Amino acid sequence: MATRKKRTKRTWRTAANSDRHELYELAVQGTESDCTFIDRVYRQLRHTTPHTLREDFCGTGLMAREWVKWRPTNQAVGIDLDDKVLRRGREKISHLAAASRKRVLLKKGDVNRVKTAPSDVVVALNFSYFLFRTREQLREYFINARNNVRTGGIMVVDAYGGSGSWSLGEEDRSLDGFTYVWHQAKVSPITHDVTNHIHFRFPDGSEMRRAFTYVWRLWTLPEIKELLIEAGFKRPVVYWEGTERKTGKGNGVFKPSRLGEACTGWIVYIVAEN
Template structure:
């Protein structure tokens, strides 16, 4: 007998914002495939110990320890409720062995602590480091990362920009059972202050407004690379997402020094210790 198709009945009255965020925004396996490929290119072996800064629900950390029995992960975030949600959703279902290799900590990334140091790779994804709004603050964060990896450490950040990232606009994306909205509410051309919001809309007409609010500074790639160099990283490499010939990205990232100008781009910045 064919299986009955499960219909997703999301509504703002009951939907869980973390579940929607993860479905709409995150793809831990894609990030981790990239991290593994590039780390191997730089260091000649696969990374094992990672730290996920700004880990949120720890989805990426939990995925990492599932992928290989030698993998370990620390996840750091300031938000206790988000961490607790992630511990239930992602850590509790792991096997005892997997669980013993992942720890989510309520901790400021500026004070990661000695036990989370000497890792092979640190990841700061979804532009979370844009929380630091001055050169001094971002430099301090990069210094901490540099000092808290082993001598073969590689630091992975992501980046988005382009002229459409420098204005107020809202993008909508249809997901299974809901619509995801990315609102750039305000961009300041003098300060590069960047106020962004995530909203969700549902088939029954209900809406979840301001599910997530980000008050960032939009950093540009040369500024980031200069700070990485100032804090002791030997080199930084930009990997640029290719285009799908339809106005979107194709999910394939290649080293780029002079890529084509795009209205919006996604990139990874890889800093090698």
């Protein structure tokens, strides 16, 4: 994570002076950990370093930007439908060092339609692919994604679950001058359709309500693994997060697991080979 400057009272964040995409990047994304994880797994599987990465559902392209900063030989392409977020991402890219800037590209389009040169790694992170709500749609996405992974490359997605993901309510986390609120607003045990919101709250009492809303299918891990295989990927493996002994919280180290652990909330990576 980037070092965060201590804020003085004068510069406190408020709903009026904050940008929801910046807050999202700070609260939700952990791109350094993602890069570390990808490097480690790729080395274990392929005994070499990955260089090319495609970020599907890239939003502001934070992962793509991080990837090109990560190694001077890295290249990244990000795909998103939304012109507005892409504009923000390109503006951020314009502030990168010249050597990094020329190795990253954000493209507008549907992840299912935009074909790119096969990459070592294709990622779909922060559960973005949950927006596909039928098996047919998710299989089609994985088939298209596989066409953008080079032979021998990998697909990396994440997923969340646990007993807590089936209940309604809010969970908050205090961050640098604002509070991130994850709100599970609707959950259907029959369809597995869920509606989640992200709200941001500020020290002056102001709030950015429903800064982001996600209407998703909460996919289970066996379903995701099955669909990756149906799409032609090999050996989908779930990487489960270890636990810190003292706090009982996740330790940020993800290792292959066959059974996982019954807990109230978990986030995993799933890696599949092409």
